[in-house]
Every structure is written in structure tokens, then in C-alpha cells.
Amino acid sequence: MDKNTIPLRKDVPAEYKWDLTQIYKSEEEWEKDLASVEKATQKLVSFKGTLSSSKENFLEALKADQALDMLLENVYHWASLQNEADQSDSKNQERVNRASMAYSKAAAETSFYVPEILSIEDSKINAWIEEKEFEPFRIYIKKMLRQKPHTLSEKEERIMALQSESGQTASNTFSLLNDVDLDFGKVTVCGTDMPLTHSTWTTFMESQERGVRKEAYNKFYGQFASHANTLASLYAGSVNNDVFHARARGYASSLEAALYSNKVPVSVYKNLIETVHKNLGPLHRFYSLRKRVLGLEELRHYDVYVPLVKSVKKITTYEQAVEIIRQALAPLGKEYTDTLCSGLLGGWADRFENKGKHSGAFSSGCYKGYPYILLNYKDDSIRDVYTMAHEGGHSMHSWYSVHNNPFMSYEYTIFEAETASTFNEELVFEYMFKNAKDEEMKKYLLSMRANDILATLHRQTMFAEYELMAHEAVERGEPLTTDFLRKTYRSLLELYFGPEMHFEETSDLEGLRIPHFYNAFYVYKYATGISASLALAKRVTTGGEKEREDYFKFLKSGGSRYPIESLRVAGVDMESTQPVQAALDTFADIVGQLENLL
Numbered sequence: 001m002d003k004n005t006i007p008l009r010k011d012v013p014a015e016y017k018w019d020l021t022q023i024y025k026s027e028e029e030w031e032k033d034l035a036s037v038e039k040a041t042q043k044l045v046s047f048k049g050t051l052s053s054s055k056e057n058f059l060e061a062l063k064a065d066q067a068l069d070m071l072l073e074n075v076y077h078w079a080s081l082q083n084e085a086d087q088s089d090s091k092n093q094e095r096v097n098r099a100s101m102a103y104s105k106a107a108a109e110t111s112f113y114v115p116e117i118l119s120i121e122d123s124k125i126n127a128w129i130e131e132k133e134f135e136p137f138r139i140y141i142k143k144m145l146r147q148k149p150h151t152l153s154e155k156e157e158r159i160m161a162l163q164s165e166s167g168q169t170a171s172n173t174f175s176l177l178n179d180v181d182l183d184f185g186k187v188t189v190c191g192t193d194m195p196l197t198h199s200t201w202t203t204f205m206e207s208q209e210r211g212v213r214k215e216a217y218n219k220f221y222g223q224f225a226s227h228a229n230t231l232a233s234l235y236a237g238s239v240n241n242d243v244f245h246a247r248a249r250g251y252a253s254s255l256e257a258a259l260y261s262n263k264v265p266v267s268v269y270k271n272l273i274e275t276v277h278k279n280l281g282p283l284h285r286f287y288s289l290r291k292r293v294l295g296l297e298e299l300r301h302y303d304v305y306v307p308l309v310k311s312v313k314k315i316t317t318y319e320q321a322v323e324i325i326r327q328a329l330a331p332l333g334k335e336y337t338d339t340l341c342s343g344l345l346g347g348w349a350d351r352f353e354n355k356g357k358h359s360g361a362f363s364s365g366c367y368k369g370y371p372y373i374l375l376n377y378k379d380d381s382i383r384d385v386y387t388m389a390h391e392g393g394h395s396m397h398s399w400y401s402v403h404n405n406p407f408m409s410y411e412y413t414i415f416e417a418e419t420a421s422t423f424n425e426e427l428v429f430e431y432m433f434k435n436a437k438d439e440e441m442k443k444y445l446l447s448m449r450a451n452d453i454l455a456t457l458h459r460q461t462m463f464a465e466y467e468l469m470a471h472e473a474v475e476r477g478e479p480l481t482t483d484f485l486r487k488t489y490r491s492l493l494e495l496y497f498g499p500e501m502h503f504e505e506t507s508d509l510e511g512l513r514i515p516h517f518y519n520a521f522y523v524y525k526y527a528t529g530i531s532a533s534l535a536l537a538k539r540v541t542t543g544g545e546k547e548r549e550d551y552f553k554f555l556k557s558g559g560s561r562y563p564i565e566s567l568r569v570a571g572v573d574m575e576s577t578q579p580v581q582a583a584l585d586t587f588a589d590i591v592g593q594l595e596n597l598l
Helices: 027-045 055-085 090-109 113-119 122-128 132-146 154-163 166-181 198-205 210-226 228-248 254-260 266-278 280-294 318-328 334-345 383-402 414-434 439-476 482-497 507-512 524-542 545-556 563-570 578-597
Strands: 186-189 192-195 362-364 372-374
Touching: 027 055, 027 090, 055 090, 055 122, 055 132, 055 362, 055 372, 090 154, 113 132, 113 154, 122 132, 154 228, 166 228, 186 198, 186 210, 198 210, 210 228, 210 507, 228 254, 228 439, 228 482, 228 507, 254 266, 254 439, 266 280, 266 439, 266 524, 266 578, 280 439, 280 482, 280 578, 318 334, 318 383, 318 414, 334 383, 362 383, 372 383, 383 414, 383 439, 383 545, 414 439, 414 524, 414 545, 414 563, 439 482, 439 524, 439 578, 482 507, 524 545, 524 563, 524 578, 545 563
Parallel strands: none
Antiparallel strands: 186 192, 362 372
């Protein structure tokens, strides 16, 4: 692929794209299923008012519910992936909107379902679901019963369902503005103008040429500055929507609302922030080291991503990256590595950037088809090897979950997902560090690992704290103005980066450009995930067969357990602060090694 131009989607070779025919072989098949959503919806609606009449009737209703859910999952997933691959294609936008409308309509028409189930006497429903024929639905029902205190009446649930589509307006508008409409221009590198995009941003920030970093930074944030008020308004709309839902359902806060379904105590979230606050010293030392190593009079925000070891340059082709992952993840066994690597080289992955494609990377699996991976792979960024391993961890988690659980309880939580992904990153680091051919490469990898832990643990905790501050402000009755959001974010930048950092006037606009903020209280799971994964990686690589099998019990759990429980089965207790403290100690140790080496 030509690095100096971003191709149109139609010009990307088929072998570099994901194979969505595993869901639908044609658009006509998709249209047929979309049209059948209404019939499947009415099938479930036909059970209205009869769910408690007999266990046989209840079982048939559960089967109708499952059929509708599977249909909606396939219809929406296929349309969504088409759109993520090219958001500039109006047909893709139309399809995903139609799928979303069908989903919302079905949710509204079946809004009676959950309230009616929860109205069944506890003794009756608990007796029914213990019988063998209810086994595929047992966990689903038990988790539903836990939601009883926050489930509304049928009429109220219908209103909530009807509001769901409009509730996504802020998120959808931000995505279009961020990924399609914003034009960041070009950056001059060695006399050549190169496009500045979300994907190339990382490469420019890692450039050893400070002028390149500065130009890219100012042009990038200049675009966000031009739309600051719009971006602030969109985020405020998203937060207000979160608070509305929490209050409507009777939660004490939007944070509790976000954590309740996963049975994660609010203390886990707040303990994370508190523990990181107590350990900011090594982080500030790392930034001081960065300033000294780079020989800077002032450390600026555009200096924090450049590799500290200047002499190491490495090109890693996509195929070479897959082979590194195969070798690095060998402790997990041949089934794991063969399945993942054949997927990465086959139809699982959408490999490279094209115009209109979603920025960054993600894994998106459903019960049918592959556990798909979106990448924007760059062969001159070693970090992209880690990204591939990270998303591969998600996809293999999905693969094991699908193959070991019924449809109604196969989906694991994001809290667990970020453990499986960062576990893979840790094994890739250990493999590459062990096999580094010279001291300079070891220094490079060690400094990069420090940056990766920082980005996943410290930075995501900072993001999590910002989200909490924004939501708590609304809950106190304070409006989220542009000025409030920028001042709040700047205060956190200063706290986390420490006294060595000098920020630009536009630096606090970072708080208005993070897509994950539109999925409230999501990012803290990266921090808890890496804390759990560091502990589990050490446990698996230094342990024996039992430790490895414990980890696979976790991967196979799917949605059969609550996340704290499934991680406890794997061998780590996330209700204590110990895993987070241990991860912070690991970071402090790496900083100490770098201070001696550099």
C-alpha cells in the first residue's frame, strides 16, 4: 500500500479486507433478514399477557426472544461493519440507520417483555428455570431478575425504548464530525507533504523530528479548536442522556447505573483513581527522565510519544507481525495461536487504512460469523504489532465464548475483555524483549512498554476521573459549558503529567476528542484490565498446567459469570487494590530500569 496516499475503499484489495460473507453472502440476504425482523417481533409480541400461564408457554416465549435477538444481532452487526469500513459511503450510513431503526422499533414493541417476566412470582420462575429444558436461558433469566429494582413499568419501558435511537444522536454526530468531516491537512516531512489523519497522527507523534511533531500537533488540535463549542455541546448532550437514564431507573448515580449490570461495586472504580493518585511519583519521574533524555529545555505535550531510544527503526510487515504474535502467544497453546493467526491472515481482519474508515482499531464479534478485527496497520510503528495482539485477544475471547456458551449467555463484559487483550500485549512484550538482538532494541522496547502501561493504566484512569467529574457536575445541577470542560480537563492534565510538562493553549481540547467518552464509564476497564492481565500473565508464564487452564476457564466463561467472579476463577481478585498496586509497582520498576539505562 502507498504510504503517501489514503486509498478509497473500492481500491483496497479483497485479501486485505474482512470477509463479511460469513454473516451474509449478499446484500439481498441482509435485506431479507431485515424485512423479517417485524415478523419475529410479532411472534414475541404474541406471548404478551401469557408468560406466567405455564412453563411451556414461557419456554416458547424465550425461544422467540432468542430468535429475534439473533436476527437483530446479525442485521445490525453486518450493517455496522460495512459502515465502519467506509463511513463516507451514504449507502453504508443508510443501512446502519435502517438497522438501528428496526432495532429500536422491535425494542419498543417488545417493551412489555422484561416487565412481564419480572412480574412472575419469584418462587415460580426460579423453579421453572432449574429444569433441564431451560438450561440455555437460565443465566440470562437470573441476570434479568437482578435488574428487577431498576426495571420500569411496561409503558415506561416503551418510552425508554422509543428514546434509544435519538439518545445516540450526540455519539453519531461526533463520530461523523471526527472521522469524516474534520480535515487535518498535511504535514511536511523531509520536504514531502504527508496526510495528517487519526491513523497517521501516531506516526507523526513518534517522529524524532520535533518540528514534525509540533506541526502535526498544532494542525490536529487546531481543527478541534475550530469546533470546540460544538464538541462540548455534543459531549454535554451525551452526559445529560446518561444522567437521565440513571435517574429514570432509580440509580443513585450514573456511575452506579453503568456498573450495576456487571455487579461491579462503585468502590472498584473509586479505588482505582485513589490508588493511582497515591502512585503518581514514578509517573512524574518518567516525564522528568523523558525531558533529560530528549535534551529539552521544556517538555511539551507533543514530546510525550516519541521513542526515547532514537537509533532503533524497524519495519514490520503485516505478515511478520502475525508471526511475532504466533511465537509470543505460544504459552497459550497451538489451538489458540493457530486459530488467531489463521484469522488474522484470513477473513477476520480489515488490515489497512482507507478513506472514511473508522480510526483506531477494534474487535467486533457476534454469535454468527468471525470475531472481526478492524485495524489501520502501519508497518513502521512497532506499537501496531501490539495493537494487533490486543485486538486478537478480544477476538479469541469472543471465539472461546461463542464455542462454550449458548447464545443467550455468550457475551462477556468489557470489564473482562480488556484483560484478555492486554494479556496478549504483555506476552508480546516479553517475547520481543527476550529476543531483542542488541541493547538498543531492549532499551527501545522497555521504554515503549513503560509508555504502553502509562497509556493503559495512568491515562485511562485520568480519562475515567474526567468522566466522573463531568457526570457528577451534571448530577449537582452544574451545566457542562465549554469553559468548564476545558478547565476540568486541564486540571487533570497538570495533576497527572506533573511539574515538568508545559501545555499548549489547545492541549485541554483532548478531553473533547476521545470517542470512548460517548460510552460512559468504559475507559476505566482498560486500567483494571491491564492490572488483571499483568498479574495473570505472570501467573500463566511462571505457573503450570493448572494456571493455564484457569486462564482458559476465564476465556470460556462468556457471560456465564459476573466479571469479578470470572477473574477470580482465573486467579485475580479485582475487588482488592492489590492488582492495581502491583501493576503500578511494575511501572515503577520499569522507570527505575530506564533511569539506570538511559
